[in-house]
Amino acid sequence: MSNIKKNFRSGIPYVVWPQSITKNKALKTTISEVQGEAASEEAKQETSDDSNFRDKFEAKLRTTDGHYVRSKAEMLIDNWLYMAEIVHAYERKLPIEEEVYCDFYIPTGKVYIEYWGYENDSKYLHRKAQKQEIYKQYGFKLIELEDKDVQNLDDVLPRMLLKHGVQSY
Numbered sequence: 155m156s157n158i159k160k161n162f163r164s165g166i167p168y169v170v171w172p173q174s175i176t177k178n179k180a181l182k183t184t185i186s187e188v189q190g191e192a193a194s195e196e197a198k199q200e201t202s203d204d205s206n207f208r209d210k211f212e213a214k215l216r217t218t219d220g221h222y223v224r225s226k227a228e229m230l231i232d233n234w235l236y237m238a239e240i241v242h243a244y245e246r247k248l249p250i251e252e253e254v255y256c257d258f259y260i261p262t263g264k265v266y267i268e269y270w271g272y273e274n275d276s277k278y279l280h281r282k283a284q285k286q287e288i289y290k291q292y293g294f295k296l297i298e299l300e301d302k303d304v305q306n307l308d309d310v311l312p313r314m315l316l317k318h319g320v321q322s323y
Contacts, residue, residue, distance in 0.1 A: 157169065157170040157171075157172075158170075178251075179251055180249070180250065180251050212224070213244075213245070215228070215229045217229050217232040217233050217236065217244075218232075218233045218236050218237070219232065219233075219236040221244040222244075223244060225269075225271060227269055227271050227299075227301065227304045228244075228257060228269055228271075230304055230307065231257075231258065231267065231269060231299065231304065231307065231311075232244060232258070234307045234308075234311060235258065235260070238311075238312075238322040239322075240260060240262070240315070240320065240322060241260065241261060241262060242258050242259060242260050242261075242267075243258065243259045243261070244257070244258055245257065246258075246259040248266070248288070248292070248294070250288070250292060252288065254285060254288055256268060257269050260315070260320055262319075262320050263295065263315070263318045263319045263320040264294075264295060265295045265296075265297060265315065265318045265320055266289065266294055266295065266296050266297070267296075267297045267298075267299060268285065268289075268296060268297070268298050268299070269299045269300075269304070270282055270298060270299070270300055271300070271301060271304075273300075286298075295318045297311075297314045297315070297318070299311075
């Protein structure tokens with residue numbers, strides 16, 4: 155728990171965080187990244203299915219806004235978001251302890267987008283189920299897209315985004 159105190163001169167409140175927060179792996183990793191330092195050995199050793207997948211399928215396709223993505227479907231999604239003037243990030247780490255990345259993140263509505271495009275592989279389906287459970291567990295807003303949705307982005311995505319309070323132009 156935090157401890158709220160007041161500055162004795164100005165009366166402005168501030169928070170003193172408990173010492174235990176310094177042991178939070180996600181916080182330590184984020185601070186290291188912001189400071190431009192390489193990830194710690196401890197973080198490097200913690201490889202997950204998600205990071206193995208990201209290594210296996212290199213992001214080689216360049217989108218209109220300069221992101222490099224892993225598939226043509228992701229390129230279509232990214233370009234659609236860019237053309238709709240929706241600020242987005244590609245492959246952002248979820249703000250949790252686990253090493254899990256989303257396909258797209260829209261900061262405006264704190265919405266995550268996952269494109270499930272590799273449905274023929276049991277490992278992929280297992281990873282998909284794990285990620286879906288994580289989104290549910292943390293209460294993250296999630297839009298899930300499949301191939302049939304990518305073929306109709308103009309019809310599907312504006313409706314899905316609007317459900318989470320994000321308007322497209």
